[in-house]
Amino acid sequence: xxxxxxxxxxxxxxxxxxxxxxxxxxxxxxxxxxxxxxxxxxxxxxxxxxxxxxxxxxxxxxxxxxxxxxxxxxxxxxxxxxxxxxxxxxxxxxxxxxxxxxxxxxxxxxxxxxxxxxxxxxxxxxxxxxxxxxxxxxxxxxxxxxxxxxxxxxxxxxxxxxxxxxxxxxxxxxxxxxxxxxxxxxxxxxxxxxxxxxxxxxxxxxxxxxxxxxxxxxxxxxxxxxxxxxxxxxxxxxxxxxxxxxxxxxxxxxxxxxxxxxxxxxxxxxxxxxxxxxxxxxxxxxxxxxxxxxxxxxxxxxxxxxxxxxxxxxxxxxxxxxxxxxxxxxxxxxxxxxxxxxxxxxxxxxxxxxxxxxxxxxxxxxxxxxxxxxxxxxxxxxxxxxxx
Amino acid sequence: xxxxxxxxxxxxxxxxxxxxxxxxxxxxxxxxxxxxxxxxxxxxxxxxxxxxxxxxxxxxxxxxxxxxxxxxxxxxxxxxxxxxxxxxxxxxxxxxxxxxxxxxxxxxxxxxxxxxxxxxxxxxxxxxxxxxxxxxxxxxxxxxxxxxxxxxxxxxxxxxxxxxxxxxxxxxxxxxxxxxxxxxxxxxxxxxxxxxxxxxxxxxxxxxxxxxxxxxxxxxxxxxxxxxxxxxxxxxxxxxxxxxxxxxxxxxxxxxxx
Amino acid sequence: xxxxxxxxxxxxxxxxxxxxxxxxxxxxxxxxxxxxxxxxxxxxxxxxxxxxxxxxxxxxxxxxxxxxxxxxxxxxxxxxxxxxxxxxxxxxxxxxxxxxxxxxxxxxxxxxxxxxxxxxxxxxxxxxxxxxxxxxxxxxxxxxxxxxxxxxxxxxxxxxxxxxxxxxxxxxxxxxxxxxxxxxxxxxxxxxxxxxxxxxxxxxxxxxxxxxxxxxxxxxxxxxxxxxxxxxxxxxxxxxxxxxxxxxxxxxxxxxxxxxxxxxxxxxxxxxxxxxxxxxxxxxxxxxxxxxxxxxxxxxxxxxxx
Numbered sequence: 001x002x003x004x005x006x007x008x009x010x011x012x013x014x015x016x017x018x019x020x021x022x023x024x025x026x027x028x029x030x031x032x033x034x035x036x037x038x039x040x041x042x043x044x045x046x047x048x049x050x051x052x053x054x055x056x057x058x059x060x061x062x063x064x065x066x067x068x069x070x071x072x073x074x075x076x077x078x079x080x081x082x083x084x085x086x087x088x089x090x091x092x093x094x095x096x097x098x099x100x101x102x103x104x105x106x107x108x109x110x111x112x113x114x115x116x117x118x119x120x121x122x123x124x125x126x127x128x129x130x131x132x133x134x135x136x137x138x139x140x141x142x143x144x145x146x147x148x149x150x151x152x153x154x155x156x157x158x159x160x161x162x163x164x165x166x167x168x169x170x171x172x173x174x175x176x177x178x179x180x181x182x183x184x185x186x187x188x189x190x191x192x193x194x195x196x197x198x199x200x201x202x203x204x205x206x207x208x209x210x211x212x213x214x215x216x217x218x219x220x221x222x223x224x225x226x227x228x229x230x231x232x233x234x235x236x237x238x239x240x241x242x243x244x245x246x247x248x249x250x251x252x253x254x255x256x257x258x259x260x261x262x263x264x265x266x267x268x269x270x271x272x273x274x275x276x277x278x279x280x281x282x283x284x285x286x287x288x289x290x291x292x293x294x295x296x297x298x299x300x301x302x303x304x305x306x307x308x309x310x311x312x313x314x315x316x317x318x319x320x321x322x323x324x325x326x327x328x329x330x331x332x333x334x335x336x337x338x339x340x341x342x343x344x345x346x347x348x349x350x351x352x353x354x355x356x357x358x359x360x361x362x363x364x365x366x367x368x369x370x371x372x373x374x375x376x377x378x379x380x381x382x383x384x385x386x387x388x
Numbered sequence: 389x390x391x392x393x394x395x396x397x398x399x400x401x402x403x404x405x406x407x408x409x410x411x412x413x414x415x416x417x418x419x420x421x422x423x424x425x426x427x428x429x430x431x432x433x434x435x436x437x438x439x440x441x442x443x444x445x446x447x448x449x450x451x452x453x454x455x456x457x458x459x460x461x462x463x464x465x466x467x468x469x470x471x472x473x474x475x476x477x478x479x480x481x482x483x484x485x486x487x488x489x490x491x492x493x494x495x496x497x498x499x500x501x502x503x504x505x506x507x508x509x510x511x512x513x514x515x516x517x518x519x520x521x522x523x524x525x526x527x528x529x530x531x532x533x534x535x536x537x538x539x540x541x542x543x544x545x546x547x548x549x550x551x552x553x554x555x556x557x558x559x560x561x562x563x564x565x566x567x568x569x570x571x572x573x574x575x576x577x578x579x580x581x582x583x584x585x586x587x588x589x590x591x592x593x594x595x596x597x598x599x600x601x602x603x604x605x606x607x608x609x610x611x612x613x614x615x616x617x618x619x620x621x622x623x624x625x626x627x628x629x630x631x632x633x634x635x636x637x638x639x640x641x642x643x644x645x646x
Numbered sequence: 647x648x649x650x651x652x653x654x655x656x657x658x659x660x661x662x663x664x665x666x667x668x669x670x671x672x673x674x675x676x677x678x679x680x681x682x683x684x685x686x687x688x689x690x691x692x693x694x695x696x697x698x699x700x701x702x703x704x705x706x707x708x709x710x711x712x713x714x715x716x717x718x719x720x721x722x723x724x725x726x727x728x729x730x731x732x733x734x735x736x737x738x739x740x741x742x743x744x745x746x747x748x749x750x751x752x753x754x755x756x757x758x759x760x761x762x763x764x765x766x767x768x769x770x771x772x773x774x775x776x777x778x779x780x781x782x783x784x785x786x787x788x789x790x791x792x793x794x795x796x797x798x799x800x801x802x803x804x805x806x807x808x809x810x811x812x813x814x815x816x817x818x819x820x821x822x823x824x825x826x827x828x829x830x831x832x833x834x835x836x837x838x839x840x841x842x843x844x845x846x847x848x849x850x851x852x853x854x855x856x857x858x859x860x861x862x863x864x865x866x867x868x869x870x871x872x873x874x875x876x877x878x879x880x881x882x883x884x885x886x887x888x889x890x891x892x893x894x895x896x897x898x899x900x901x902x903x904x905x906x907x908x909x910x911x912x913x914x915x916x917x918x919x920x921x922x923x924x925x926x927x928x929x930x931x932x933x934x935x936x937x938x939x940x941x942x943x944x945x946x947x948x949x950x951x952x
Contacts, residue, residue, distance in 0.1 A: 119749050121756070166937030173683050174936060176752055177889055180685075181882050181929050192922040245505065252504035252511055253490075253497050259483055260491050262747075267478040269462040270440055271471070271556070272495040281501075311878065315760060318753060355768060358760035365754045366742065377484055377540060380515050384538065 007066065013056055014063030015074055020047070022078040025337070026085050028345070029092050037345050065382060079236055083229055093228035095344065097300060099336050100235040101293045104242050106320050106332045108289030111246055114327035114375070115255060116282035117262030118164075119176040122183030123317040126156040126287045128309030130294025132190070135202040135304045145207050145299065152295025153288040160287040161280060168276045175279075183314045190306035201305025204298045207231070215302075231300045238296065242289050246329060249285075251380050258282055259378075312354055316340075319357045322364055325371030335372060390417040391453075393564060393597050394439070399448035401431070401438055401621070408434040410621035411448065416564070421590075421598045423608040423629065426618035427642050432601045433475050435618070436566050440472055441465040452564075467495055469563030473553045473570055475601075481542030485533065485552055488541050489522040492556035518559075525555045529585045547578055554586065561593050567600040571607060579604055583611050605633070617641070650792025652915075659904075659911040661799050661868060664806035667903025668861040669884030670891065671813060672854035674899040677888070678830035679850045682740055682751050686759035687858055688881025690728055690735075692874060693762050694859030695779070695866040696770060698724040702780045717782045724859040732855025733848040741847060759877065766874040776873040779866035802864050809860055810900060813853070817896060826850055830894060879925065886932045892942025901943060906932070 024044055031037035051057050064071040086092040105127050112118045120126075130152030137148045163182055167174035191199045206215030207230075214230040249255050260268040261278045269275055298304045320339050324331025343353040364371060394416040401409035409431045416422055424432050437443045439450060441462040450458045452468055460468075471492065479488050490497070497514065498504070504511055519537070527534035529551040536544055541552055550570060557565055567586075571579040590596050602608050608615060609629045616626040619641045625632055632638050669691065676684045698720040705716055735758060743751050767773045783798035817823035828836040829846045837843050865880070866872045887906045891898025909928040914921050935943070 113749060117747065117749070119752065163933070166933055167940065170936070170940040172748055173677075173752070173893070174889065174940070176683065176749075177882075177885055178933060180756075181886065181932075184878055184882050185926055185929060188922060189926055192920055248505050248508070253494075253499050253514075254501070254504045256483075256487055256490060257494065257499060259487070260480060260494075263480040263482070264478050266442060266462075267474065267480075268491070270442070270466060271491050271560075272463045272466040273491070274463050312760075315756065322753070352764075352768065354760055355764035358757040358764065361757045362739065362754055362761070365750055365757075366739070369746065369750065377538070378487060379538075380486075381512055384515070384519060 007063075010059045010063035011067050011070060012063070013059035014067065014071055017051075017056070017060040018071075018074040018078050022081055026082060029082075029086065029095070029341070031345060034346055034348070065379075083225075083232060087223065087225045087229060090226050090228055093226055093232050094301075095341060097228060097232045097235045098297070099333075099340050100232070100239045101297050101300075102317065102320065102340060103332050103336050104235075104239050104293040105290045106317055106324070106336060107239075107242050107246050107329060108286035108293075109317060110321050110327060110329065110332065111249065111258075111289075112282050112286035114321065115250065115258040115262065116279055117172070118279050118283050119172060120179050120283070120286065121176060121311075121318070122179040122186065122314055123290060124309045124311070124313035125183045125186035126160060126290040127294035127297070127313075127317075128186060128190075128304075128306075129156040129159055130291030130296075131298035131304045131309070132196060132202070132294075133291070134295035134298040135204045136196075138205050138299065139202065145209050148299070149292050149295045152298075153291035156287040156291025156294065157284045160283055164283055165280065168279055180311075183311045187306045187310050190309075197305070199306060201303060201307075204302050204304060206302060207234075207296075207299040209234075214299075228300075231296075235296065235300075238292070243329060250329075250378060255378060315354070316357060319361045321371075322361050323371055325373040325375055326369075327375030328371065328373045331371055331373030390419055392416070393418045393453060395451045396439075397449050397451075399435075399438065399450065400446045401434055401443060402446040408621050409438065409445070409448075412618070412621060412623060414616060414623060416597060416599060417614075419595055419597055420613045421600065421611055423612035423615040424599055424601045424618065425608065425615055425632070425638075426624070430618040430641075431621040432618055433568055434621075436472055436568055436599075436601070439465070439566065440470060466560075469560075470566065471557040471560060471562040471564070472566035473550070473557050473568055475568040475572070477546075477549055477553060479541050479549055479552060479556075482540060484538050485526070485541050485544065486519060486522055486537040488552050489526065489555045489559055490518055492559045493518060493521075494560075496560055522555065522559060525559055525589070526551070528589060529555065529582070546573055550574070551582070551585075554582075558589055558593070561596075563595065564597045564599070567598065567602075569601050569603065571602065571604055576604075576606075579607055583607055587611060605629075609633075648792055650790070653793040655911050655915055657793075657795065657799065659907045660803055661907075662910065663904035663907035664803055664810070665861050665864055665868075665880075665903075666883055666887050666906050667810060667900045668806060668857050668864075669880055670887035670899035670903045671810065671896055672857050672861075673884050673888040674891070674894055674896055675826070675850050675854045678894040679826060679833075679847055680736075680740065680744060681748070682744070683748075683755065683885065684735070684740065684851070684854075685752060685755040685881055685885070686735060686762060687755075687854070687884060688877030688879070689759035689762040690731060690855050690877075691858040691862040691865070691880055692872065692877035693731070693766065693862070694724045694728040694855075695862035695872040695876070696766055696777075696874075697727050697859070698863050698866065699777060699779060699872060702782070713782060716780075720782065721860075721863065724863055725856045728859035728862075729852040729856035732858070733852040735855075736848050736851035737844075740851070741844065759881065763874055763877060770874070773874055776871045779870050779872050781867070781870060783867060798867060802868060806860075806864060809857070813857065814896060816853075822846075822849060883925075883928075886929065890932055890935055890943055892944040895942065895944050898942055898944035905943075 028037065028040055031040060082096065086096070105123055109120055109123050112120045133152040133155040134148050137143050137151055138145065143151065163178050164175060167178055190196055196202065208214065214234070215227050217227040218225050218229065257273050257278050260273055261275055265275050316339060320332065320335045323339060324335030339357065343350045349356060392415050396412055396414040399409050399412040400407070412435065424435070426432055434443070438445050441460050441464070445458055448458070449456060457465060457468060497518065523534045523537055526537065530548060533544065533548045533551055541549060554570060571582055574582065590598060600612065612629060614626065615629050615632050617624040617632055617638050624637055624641055625635050669687065672687050673683065676682050701720045701723045702716060705719055710716065739754055739758060740751060743754060783801050786797045788795045788797065817826060825841045825846045828839070828841055829843060833843060865876065883906055887902030888899045889902070890905060891900070891902030906928055909931050910924045913924040913927040917927065
């Protein structure tokens with residue numbers, strides 16, 4: 001049986017690790033000028049290096065595995081702390097919520113590409129499908145907004161199926177072709193379509209769920225909170241739900257079948273795994289996530305325009321999952337934070353961001369293809385096999 | 389006389405101009421261990437691929453227990469109880485040993501969305517149950533393998549990887565097991581051990597029929613009830629090992645090919 | 647219907663078809679040899695055009711006014727530099743990853759394309775705007791009734807067809823071509839037979855990229871302008887064309903290129919939708935075609951053995 005002392009040390013590492021990361025993130029988001037941010041980043045990089053070398057990261061990982069509930073509690077508290085600190089900073093909150101929503105899309109992409117091996121180069125386009133669905137439904141119908149979110153997801157899932165089903169019996173590059181074309185043409189299609197607002201886009205009313213008016217600020221214990229806090233909290237709930245669901249998929253026969261399809265279709269079919277069924281399932285679920293996130297994004301930003309859903313944005317989504325580690329769910333959040341927030345803070349690189357990200361992805365794929373956080377072996381049940 | 393499990397008539401497989409199987413007639417009897425022999429290129433692996441549905445036969449028929457299976461997909465064929473190993477090892481090396489073996493039981497596991505996502509307690513029970521069965525099966529082949537169930541399949545030895553493939557084929561308690569050169573790369577000792585283990589498992593699965601492609605003749609002699617020799621996609625001769633070994637045509641096919 | 651009007655459109659289609667076919671042949675060559683979709687192909691095309699443009703401007707600076715010399719220099723520099731770039735990309739980015747899952751190679755070539763595209767946009771003076779491309783070919787037009795034939799398009803089509811025929815001859819009647827076909831069919835056996843796999847791959851990528859340069863120049867000469875974003879759409883079209891014809895099959899790529907152009911022209915002429923829809927419609931037709939003939943109209947190369 002593992003020693004209690006080790007256990008305690010692991011737990012401490014986990015809690016401390018999460019706390020440190022939260023503090024770091026708060027300082028980073030707060031950074032007013034570029035020098036202070038660069039200094040902070042340097043300190044952070046050094047800290048990460050030390051953490052890896054000293055085994056701190058390994059301990060923290062163990063602690064997280066062994067004490068899931070404590071870990072979950074820490075994460076929720078960390079999040080609450082951030083919300084509290086930035087409670088009146090509209091922009092920081094908006095950025096936070098955007099990062100959370102992009103994480104939702106990336107989890108979907110990871111499911112499609114990392115688990116099942118179905119290529120999807122149109123992540124931003126499906127995100128856009130959800131966004132435009134929300135725009136149209138919330139402006140022209142009285143559909144409750146929760147259902148609008150779902151509808152965004154369904155629209156993305158439906159369009160994805162229509163695109164993919166014809167080519168599923170063929171080899172992988174056809175799925176790539178279809179999604180690349182969709183990702184490239186989506187924006188042009190929207191721009192020539194005046195009913196969908198053309199290049200200027202459409203306005204979208206704010207979200208309202210069961211009487212909770214999300215576009216209004218709230219006051220709690222005498223402290224006032226920007227209305228974006230509502231969206232951030234809800235986005236967090238959405239992310240948590242999607243994360244848990246995907247993790248359940250991974251830790252089940254579903255995840256096993258998806259992996260088998262990705263790794264070796266011939267062997268998988270010989271053992272009864274239905275290739276087309278699993279590919280389409282992964283694709284639909286992934287697109288559901290992207291569509292819901294898109295619908296949410298539209299209602300949060302009160303606006304949709306074709307320029308937000310370009311092929312370049314799809315490539316950015318892919319950079320996030322490559323950076324974080326294909327197939328690894330935990331890596332997505334730090335990767336998304338880096339990819340999305342860095343150019344905002346370092347205005348100098350804003351113009352060069354596509355170039356830099358493309359270059360970074362190339363380097364990663366050549367030299368460390370597993371990304372920041374390599375995908376770990378599946379643990380169907382923690383502790384399986386150690387009982388006897 | 390045993391009942392016929394698999395009956396092939398006029399089985400032909402063409403790849404462009406190449407005729408890999410040439411109107412092959414072959415019977416596989418229930419419960420036997422059949423050796424499938426023949427020089428390289430005689431169509432043995434192609435035969436396996438056609439039976440398991442990976443290739444669709446150009447002509448001819450295959451009947452399993454009277455039912456025509458020649459047009460079925462690989463998935464449907466596995467449901468009739470036919471499993472196999474591959475000549476070129478096809479494991480998922482990045483997945484664990486247990487994951488690989490569990491894939492073999494895919495048909496019998498519950499793959500529904502609701503079961504896997506919501507009924508987690510029941511899922512856990514099924515996982516544990518499958519784990520125990522997989523581990524017990526692995527243990528018959530190699531106790532060390534059974535201790536490495538949760539390690540990546542790529543981290544075990546080549547021999548153990550072959551054993552994993554065999555376990556994967558056996559875990560669903562099939563009717564017909566097709567082994568494609570299972571002992572390739574093994575020493576004599578390891579081969580003997582492997583064959584003993586396969587025979588032991590065969591006793592535990594009543595009615596299991598085995599067809600084995602092999603080049604090691606001592607193995608064939610020891611474990612097979614009957615042999616069929618293929619040449620150029622046709623059946624050259626059949627009989628017990630003794631009979632076919634002393635057959636002049638067979639000797640010429642193996643040695644005297646021009 | 648006015649014959650001249652239809653003729654104009656058909657000629658337009660032929661012109662586009664030649665360009666698309668050239669891009670598609672590149673895709674199909676890369677796929678044939680390495681089982682790889684090199685998505686940076688479109689951006690290499692654009693870069694080729696920009697190199698041509700820069701060469702022309704450089705020649706102007708040096709007071710070289712002979713249109714003949716200009717044309718030769720532009721062609722030579724553009725083709726050679728892109729062939730070299732293609733080989734470099736193959737050597738350092740594609741070959742090392744050839745055992746990785748195909749998604750990785752696709753992604754990396756997409757990113758290479760992005761790097762090229764963004765570099766043009768950021769580093770070429772005024773790169774985010776379309777640049778005027780010089781008229782290096784004779785600018786007369788012949789009028790046959792209501793049909794106006796630009797002489798330069800005639801030259802372009804003839805040259806394009808000639809180039810495609812040359813490639814065809816190269817692949818089918820030379821030793822290099824034989825080596826390429828051998829590697830495409832079965833790279834392991836080809837190596838065993840003594841063919842230098844690496845050189846064949848580099849040569850193929852160089853060849854394909856040189857083709858892209860020519861296509862880029864043709865594109866620039868036809869529209870009299872180049873734009874950093876040209877490449878993405880052309881790559882998608884070239885890829886689709888190669889796929890419709892059957893990946894790995896040169897005749898298929900040529901057929902696919904012309905077919906795609908034909909669908910685009912038909913859309914513009916027959917349907918009442920704005921011309922911006924032509925890509926969308928053409929694309930939908932591609933998907934439908936794939937649904938019925940997944941391995942392409944002529945058929946892609948044989949798949950793996952079990």
